[in-house]
Amino acid sequence: MKELTPNMKVVVSAEEIQKRIDELGAEITEHFQGEPVTVVCVLKGGFLFFADLVRSIKLDLELDFVRLASYGKGTESGELVFSKDLETSIKGKNVLIVEDIVDTGHSMDFLLRTLDERNPKRLALAALVDKHERREADVKVDFYGFHLAEGFIIGYGMDFAEKYRELDGIYELVD
Numbered sequence: 001m002k003e004l005t006p007n008m009k010v011v012v013s014a015e016e017i018q019k020r021i022d023e024l025g026a027e028i029t030e031h032f033q034g035e036p037v038t039v040v041c042v043l044k045g046g047f048l049f050f051a052d053l054v055r056s057i058k059l060d061l062e063l064d065f066v067r068l069a070s071y072g073k074g075t076e077s078g079e080l081v082f083s084k085d086l087e088t089s090i091k092g093k094n095v096l097i098v099e100d101i102v103d104t105g106h107s108m109d110f111l112l113r114t115l116d117e118r119n120p121k122r123l124a125l126a127a128l129v130d131k132h133e134r135r136e137a138d139v140k141v142d143f144y145g146f147h148l149a150e151g152f153i154i155g156y157g158m159d160f161a162e163k164y165r166e167l168d169g170i171y172e173l174v175d
Ligand SMILES: O=P(O)(O)OC[C@H]1O[C@H](OP(=O)(O)OP(=O)(O)O)[C@H](O)[C@@H]1O
Pocket: 042, 043, 044, 045, 046, 068, 099, 100, 101, 102, 103, 104, 105, 106, 107, 108, 159
């Protein structure tokens, strides 16, 4: 276990995350009714949730990865693009997007709309954290791990200035 600093408050423990992922894996397995699914990891933040979730889904899976970038990041109006697109076709396939956190909703609004235009059979979104404080785009999270009202969180894929992604729990950064 890594040394934590006094400005890090536990929000969800590693044990709670793993228990919830087992439940989500069972829900997702049931949802797709024995059919194969293409599971899409949203890099970088989604990498740990994706790695654990795919191992708890009991279906035939294809795995693929995307990474989003915005022009003029840091400005409110940054338009989203792929800095890495899917490498497989999703036409006619069941697709599950796996994301660490939905915050303003702009990232998932873009990804859901863009992938939907490729005519998948079904398109669903799993997000470990559904955070409401700053929501601007109306995004439907089909499978969520935890609801959070507010706060800036790190760990389990989520970073602050590229640090803390490797932590196995979720923490809030407090002053
Ligand atoms: O709902 P939103 O306000 O769009 O924010 C959520 C997104 O922001 C973070 O990713 P980021 O683009 O910072 O890249 P990262 O995954 O590489 O950390 C996070 O991982 C989500 O993907």
